[in-house]
Amino acid sequence: MSHPNTSADPSDPHGIRASADGTGLLLTVFAAVVALSLANIGLSTSIGPGKFTLPMQLLIGTIQAGLVAYYFMHLRHGDKVVILTALSSLFWMGIMFVLFLGDYMTRQYVVTG
Amino acid sequence: MSASTHSPVLKHHFEDLGQQHACERLGIWMFLTTEILFFGGLFAAYTVYRMYYPAEFVFASSYLNRTFATVNTMLLITSSLTITLAIRSAKLGDRAAVIRNLLITAALASAFMVVKGFEYNNDFEERYVAGAPFRVEYDKAVTKLAPLSDADAAKFVKDNHANKHPEIQHWAAQLALHNREGVGHGALDPGKVQLFLCFYYIMTGIHGIHIIIGIGCILWVAWEAWRGTVPPENYSTVEVVSLYWHLVDAIWLFLMPLLYLAGAGAHH
Numbered sequence: 001m002s003h004p005n006t007s008a009d010p011s012d013p014h015g016i017r018a019s020a021d022g023t024g025l026l027l028t029v030f031a032a033v034v035a036l037s038l039a040n041i042g043l044s045t046s047i048g049p050g051k052f053t054l055p056m057q058l059l060i061g062t063i064q065a066g067l068v069a070y071y072f073m074h075l076r077h078g079d080k081v082v083i084l085t086a087l088s089s090l091f092w093m094g095i096m097f098v099l100f101l102g103d104y105m106t107r108q109y110v111v112t113g
Numbered sequence: 114m115s116a117s118t119h120s121p122v123l124k125h126h127f128e129d130l131g132q133q134h135a136c137e138r139l140g141i142w143m144f145l146t147t148e149i150l151f152f153g154g155l156f157a158a159y160t161v162y163r164m165y166y167p168a169e170f171v172f173a174s175s176y177l178n179r180t181f182a183t184v185n186t187m188l189l190i191t192s193s194l195t196i197t198l199a200i201r202s203a204k205l206g207d208r209a210a211v212i213r214n215l216l217i218t219a220a221l222a223s224a225f226m227v228v229k230g231f232e233y234n235n236d237f238e239e240r241y242v243a244g245a246p247f248r249v250e251y252d253k254a255v256t257k258l259a260p261l262s263d264a265d266a267a268k269f270v271k272d273n274h275a276n277k278h279p280e281i282q283h284w285a286a287q288l289a290l291h292n293r294e295g296v297g298h299g300a301l302d303p304g305k306v307q308l309f310l311c312f313y314y315i316m317t318g319i320h321g322i323h324i325i326i327g328i329g330c331i332l333w334v335a336w337e338a339w340r341g342t343v344p345p346e347n348y349s350t351v352e353v354v355s356l357y358w359h360l361v362d363a364i365w366l367f368l369m370p371l372l373y374l375a376g377a378g379a380h381h
Contacts, residue, residue, distance in 0.1 A: 014120075014130050016345045020204035021197065030194040033366075037186050040370060041179070041377070048378030049171045054163075057370035065363040072197045073359045074352070079135060082142050089146035093153040097160070104161045 019077075029071040036064045122346040134349045141353045145360050148323075152364050155319070159312050159371060166305040172291070173309035175376030176241060176284040181232040182373040185225050186365065192221035193362045196331070196355040203348035208338055211351065215335035218358070222328045229321055241284060243307035243314070251303050254285035258293070266293045313372050320368060323361045330354045 012018055040060040047053055070076050075083055120130055127133040163170045196218045202210035236242065240250040258266065258281075269281055269290055281290060292300045334354050337343050343350055 014346060016204050016348060017206070020201045023198070023201070026194060026197050026201070030190065033190050033193075034187065037183075037190065037366070037369070040374065041183055041186075044370070044374040044377040045179075046378060049167075049376065054370070054375070057374050058367070061366045061370050064366045068193060068359050068363050068366070072193055073356055079138060081135070082138055085139065085142040085146055089149040092146075092150060096150070096153055097157055100157045101160065105164065 021071075025071065029067055033064050033067055036060050036067075120346045122344065130346055134352075137349045137353055138356070141356045145356060148360055152319075155312075155316055156367065156371070159316070162305075162308055162312070163371075163375070166302070166308065168299060169301050169305035170309045171376045171379050172288070172301050173306045173313075173376065174372060174374070175379040176239075177313065177373050177376070178232050178235060179373050179377060181228050181235075182369060185228050186369055188221045188225045188228070189362045189365050192218045192225075193359055195221065196351075196358050199334075200348060200351050200355055203338070203343055203351045204345055206345045208341070208343070211338045211343060212335050215331050215338065215351070219328050219331045219335065222324055222331065222358075226321060226324055226328075229317070239284065241310065243310040247303070247307050247310070250283075250285040251288060254283070254289040255292075258286060258289050261293075263293060266290055316368055316372065320361065320364060323364075327354075327358050327361055330357065 009015075009018065040057055043060075044053060044057055047056075069086065075086060122133075123130055124133060127136065195214045199211050199214035199218065202208075202214055237246075240246040261269075281287065288301060288303060288306065292303075331354060334343065334351055337350060
């Protein structure tokens with residue numbers, strides 16, 4: 001649970017107010033995601049298309065999505081079943097990618113007739 | 114009997130508010146899982162074709178408008194912040210701030226769609242659309258550049274002076290130049306360039322539909338907050354919509370590099 005059902009504060013019996021995010025934290029995460037976006041655009045433009053450009057772009061995108069998921073989507077509150085659900089979506093997508101690419105990326109190795 | 118059972122927000126089939134909020138959160142996450150897999154299918158298809166036709170994808174991407182895309186990225190990230198601030202306001206019981214933050218979020222999302230509209234309009238005016246418009250424009254460019262000698266065509270490409278020659282700045286002229294025999298560049302298949310455009314329109318189009326649905330949900334929660342049905346005990350109503358909204362934002366963070374940055378810094 002992201003907050004306890006009961007709280008020592010009588011004006012906040014469910015601990016809801018106590019679980020509110022700090023504005024400073026949210027603004028810091030926001031600034032980090034914006035900075036990473038600008039870095040991604042700047043680096044991509046200066047480097048140009050190359051072997052390592054796409055992995056770099058996707059790495060930055062993954063860090064950004066991770067920050068959004070952890071802080072803005074409240075995965076940091078540690079609701080275990082929610083974390084499991086979020087990870088399971090990545091797990092299933094991983095299976096899809098492995099099977100999908102395992103077929104398409106190996107077709108040139110098939111020896112025919 | 115715990116204090117939470119007295120809350121008017123508590124639904125009868127839940128033991129307490131903590132359980133109710135956890136169930137609401139789990140429910141939306143289950144939905145988000147299907148959304149991640151839905152977009153995952155599109156990303157997987159994109160990956161295969163990008164690996165098969167890297168040059169065409171880079172060329173096609175280089176003619177998308179990165180200024181519009183950058184503005185839209187900033188709009189979406191800011192909207193993610195404002196909707197998270199709306200949850201905070203809901204938890205603190207500041208109803209005016211909840212409504213204000215939700216309306217700002219909806220305004221930012223609407224601005225995203227307006228920019229997207231300008232971008233699509235720009236693409237359509239450039240005839241940068243898969244299918245007949247693309248074909249007609251490309252064939253026109255090939256005919257127009259036919260009198261140009263191979264040496265001059267090679268010079269245009271080699272010197273990378275497209276910016277000094279407005280007549281060959283257009284994507285169709287560049288594609289036709291690339292495909293001139295003797296120019297020295299690998300030929301680019303116009304069909305594969307259009308394949309990228311199919312991904313571009315389908316992925317941004319489906320994302321745009323998600324944005325429109327999100328705007329509707331955000332306005333609905335703002336309306337509920339205005340009616341006074343979102344007290345601190347019911348903050349999860351805002352959170353559920355925000356989780357959907359953040360996912361739409363996170364997907365854009367991947368669409369941006371895959372579609373718009375693939376051709377960033379490419380020289381013609």
